[in-house]
Amino acid sequence: MEKLLSILQAIRPDVDFRHEKKLIDDGILHSFDIIAIVNDLNDAYDIEIDVADLEPDNFNTVEAIHALIERLQNE
Amino acid sequence: MSITSLTFLAFVALAVGLYYAAPRRYRWVALLLASAAYYLICDFRLAGWFVLTSLSIWGCGLLIGRQEAAYQRRLSAGEGLDREARRALKKKNARTKTAYAWLAAAFNLAIWFAFKFTDLIIAAVNRRFSASFSLLGLALPLGISFYTFQAISYVVDVSKGKCPVQRNYFKLALWLGFFPQMLQGPFCRYSETAEQLYTPHDLQYENLRSGAQLMLWGYFKKMVIADRAAQIVQTVFGQPAQYRGAALVIGALAYAFQLYGDFSGGIDIMTGAAEMLGIHLPVNFTRPFFSLSVAEYWRRWHITLGAWFRDYVFYPLSMSKAAQRVGKKTRAWFGAQTGKLLPTCAVTLIVWTMNGIWHGTGRRFAVYGFYQGLLMSLGILAAPLTARLIRRLRINPGSFSWKLWQGVRTFTLMLFGRVLYKAPSVMEALRMWRSMIVDFDLRSIAGSGLYSLGLDAHELFILLMALLVLLGVSILQERGVRIREAVARQNLVFRWLLYLAALFAVILFGAYGEGYHPSEFVYAQF
Structure with a gap:
């Protein structure tokens, strides 16, 4: 979470x-x-955020962004 | 049917009556009938094009739905599939659905493009090759620039799983052609308005009151401000070579207020009509003249068009593999900070040029869009420098003076943009810019000069008073006051005095009668 916050x-x-x-x-x-x-999250976490992921629910809070990263890492 | 006509008011009253009189389960049918009647009254001959577009996206939606169902079946049948096989299956499903969406989007864009640009291309060919092909003089189907783009949003959203497939063609046609949004937007997403249209609403005094209030305010903006300011605009932009400096600035100011009053007023009228039916359309304007940057201006002006281009062009282009490849190169060439921003700037330029082209045929619209993109790109690139400058000069970014400077700067940049948009040609616009800057001479409008721009002293006074009312209301709204609710809370006598004052202002000061020609809605011509 700290890494995400600093980004x-x-x-x-x-x-x-x-x-x-x-x-x-x-x-x-x-x-x-x-x-x-x-762009920064893709580079930092080696994930590929898709246009379909650009939903308010995925970016409204730092926790939601973190959850999105975890979901994409586990896919 | 002009929306400033009594016929339109009678039509709305009839639609509202029909809607609430219909049995609850058929209320959406009443809306469909009203919308079809509206379209046929306005544009009987070209209604077939709307039907074609609505049929194409309905069919596309069904195909996408069938593909998704087949994918789900395969997924549940093949429980033993490993992770890689599931991934491949998912990718193939997404690719197929996207291909269907692209097909429908390309089909509808081709129709839109043919209507808008065929004559422009023929004229260019005639000029280039000294040919003499006849122009087709195609009339645009009513609202084609609005419903085409809204239709594209449906197929893309269905393909991405952001909204469900609508299997009932008539329900989908209602969502696409709901009459209050038909003429000049706002662009509605399926997930925003569809359920509201299909769910029966009961007659509520609050909806009628709130809708009527908004319509009245819309008529004020359109008829008292926009149609009056239009007189100056017609005079100055009709023969711009005859005017210089200050007169051109007044013409540009009048155009800024005409366009705002016309477009936001029209949207208010239509949004109010929809509210009377219990349907809330998305907000399209939030006082753009208070913006502190060009980017903010476009987040406040024609919000739903900006959001369309953001979601369906800007994001996909910015996140494309090509943009990422370019980004890697620019980072290597220009360093991490600037290099990272350059692909976003390039995409911004592309998106805004497209946005300009959406507004009209002709080079100046593309240049106008490019100008907006350029301002925003420079804003992004200059942001670190501006931040350093603010620190060095010890400017308090929260201070009133700094915000005033930002607001005046943004308004001025937009004013120059409007000249580009309205002038007969790019070259003429540049001449006007030059004159506005280096030839600004107040003496040119001193005395009777000011009254030779289309409005006499009396009319100009009414326009200024109306603009002051607009400013006062806008400041209150900016401070979070919900004016319609606040008025509704007042006691009966005061409340009705306000309503009657607004009504008589529209009736008495509305720009019509001898010497006036009610202007067509500017955005309705797109």
Whole structure:
């Protein structure tokens, strides 16, 4: 989780990823952020996030992003 | 049927009456009949094209559904399959479904493209080869740019499993052609509105009240602001060579407010009509003139079109293998930070050029889209530099003055963009830009000069007052005040005084009558 937080924080230092629960629904993360996050996560975790995975439920919280990474690693 | 006509109001009243009078299980049929009647009244001859599009996506949905069912059967039959075999099966299933979606998307895009661009291509061929092929002069089927793109969203979402297959053709046709969204959007996703259309709603005073309030506000924006500002726009952009500096700036300002009042007003009218039926369409505008950056502006203006391009073009292109390959090279050439951003910038330019082309045929629309993409790309690339500059100069990014600067900068950039969009040609737009910057001379509009731009002093005063009302309402909305609910909570006398004042403002100050020609909705012509 700490590794994920540091990746997210590097992209958007102004966001409190630990506590925000509606990163997408509240419009905190925008499309450019999403692409930056996806690219960094793909590289860091050796996964392949698909366009179909770009659902608000997968990116609204740091826990949801973590769960997405775990699911893709286990696939 | 113009939506500012009494015929339209009578039509809405009839549709609402028919809907609530119908037995609950047939209420969606009432909506379908109303939508079909609306389309046939507006565009009888070209309705067949809408039917063709709706049939194509219905058939495509069924094929995707059949493929998915076959995949599930194979999966459950082959329980002994190893992980690799399951993966291969899953990949093949996804590929087949995507191929079906692509087929339907390409078919419908081809129809849209043929209607929009055939004459443009013929004219270009005639020019290039001194040929004399006749132009076809094809009339666009009503709402083709809206329903085609909405249709594509359905097949893509079904193929990705984001929404269910609709097996009932008539229900799918209702979702695609629901009359309030038909003319100028908003773009609705199947998962957003379909169930609302099929579920019977009971007559509720709140829905009628809230819908009527929104319609009234929409008429105010359209008839008091947009159609009045249109007089200046017609004067200045009709013969731009005759005007310079300050007059051109006023023309551009008038166009910005005309377009906003026209489009957001039209959407309010239609969203209000839908609300009276208990159906909530997605929000399409959230006060774009308060944006602090170009990217934010486009998250507040025509939101559903931006979201369409984001989800169906920007994300797939940005996450494609090609973009990743380019990204690796740019990182090697330009370093990790800039190199990582360059593919996103390139995709942004492509997406926004496409967005410009969606808006109209002609080079200037593509250039307009490219201009927007360029502004956003520069914004992304300059972000680290801007952040450093803010730290060095000890600017408080939360301060009012800094936000005011950001807002004025964004508004000015968008104003120049609108000139590009509205001018007769790119070259003329560039001449206007130059004049607006280097030839800004207030004396050119001093005295009676200002009143020669299409509105006399009295009309200009009404426009300014109406814009002040718009500003006041927008500020309240920006602060989170839910104005319709707030008005509804007031006591009976005050509440109805407000309603009557708004109604009489539209009736008395609506730009119609002698000398005025009610403008067609700008976006309805796409």
